[in-house]
Amino acid sequence: MKRMFATLILASAMALYACGANSSTSEGTVTSESAAVENSSASDHSSESSSTEAESEKAPELTAEEQESEASDEKQQSTQEETATAEKESKKDTASKSDKSGSNASYQEILDNYTKKLQDATPGLIKEYQNEAKANTNGVDGLAEICNDKISVLAEISNDGISEMAEIYFRSGSGAYSEYEDWAGKLTDVYMEESGKITDAYINSAS
Secondary structure (H helix, E strand, C coil), rough: CCHHHHHHHCCCCCCCHHHHHHCCCCCCCCHHHHHHHHHHHHHHHHHHHHHHHHHHHCCCCHHHCCCCCCCHHHHHHHHHHHHHHHHHHHHHHHHHHHHHHHHHHHHHHHHHHHHHHHHHHHHHHHHHHHHHHHCCCHHHHHHHHHHHHHHHHHHHHHHHHHHHHHHHHHHHHCCCCCHHHHHHHHHHHCCCCCCCHHHHHHHHHHC
């Protein structure tokens, strides 16, 4: 009986020892697993740090030459913009000066053009008058009518030129009316001179 009780105590002791060993082993296992997790986390953090450092290394800072090159490009672009602006302002000034001085040139061109037209037309009109005067059967009144018909051709030419001058005056709006009137008067003087030649032919034929 004593041996059986001793055997039970020994078995119980061994069981407790086994449980203690298993508990220790379990705790060791948990501790090992916790350490493994910590090591894994540390490894991941280290990996992230390495990755960040690698990315940082992939984007190197600009060298002094590259920075100087970029500054030069920006300066060149700024200079080009300033040049373009200056050119626009220059064109505006030129256009403004042209508007102010171009009106006289335009008036002069019209005067020259229509002066030539009047002078070129006169000889032919005189010849027409003389030919028609020979066939006139209505006396002085008939000659006067023929003369007026030929002069009216010159009047139309002169009026066309004066109308073009008026268009310049109203279009530009920068000149004084007296300026337009002065140039129109010059063309009228040419008309009067050329029409006077036809009048002279009339007087000669009527006398």
